[in-house]
Every structure is written in structure tokens, then in C-alpha cells.
Amino acid sequence: xxxxxxxxxxxxxxxxxxxxxxxxxxxxxxxxxxxxxxxxxxxxxxxxxxxxxxxxxxxxxx
Numbered sequence: 001x002x003x004x005x006x007x008x009x010x011x012x013x014x015x016x017x018x019x020x021x022x023x024x025x026x027x028x029x030x031x032x033x034x035x036x037x038x039x040x041x042x043x044x045x046x047x048x049x050x051x052x053x054x055x056x057x058x059x060x061x062x
Contacts, residue, residue, distance in 0.1 A: 022051040
């Protein structure tokens with residue numbers, strides 16, 4: 001946990017292992033990104049990388 005200007009900033013890790021994870025969790029990711037540090041890992045399954053790239057989401061391939 002980090003404090004920035006008196007505001008608590010959380011470090012959050014999301015792992016996208018399949019395309020439906022990307023589709024379902026993208027709204028949550030966008031909301032969390034506003035006030036927190038979010039790390040994304042993704043697995044090369046079906047169109048997971050394609051969707052993340054299409055929506056401009058930075059991720060770490062695993």
C-alpha cells in the first residue's frame with residue numbers, strides 16, 4: 001500500500017487467462033486504474049493477447 005497526497009493507493013494484480021476474463025474484467029480494470037496501481041499478467045490463450053492489445057491494456061505475458 002502506498003500513500004500519495006494522503007490517499008491510499010493499492011497495488012492490484014489481475015491475471016487474464018482467457019478472452020472472457022478480459023471482456024468481463026475490463027470495466028473493473030478501468031475503474032481500478034483511476035486511483036490505484038494495477039498490474040496485469042496474461043496467458044497466450046485464444047484471443048487474450050489480441051483483446052488486450054486492441055483495448056490498449058498494458059500487460060506482462062506469462
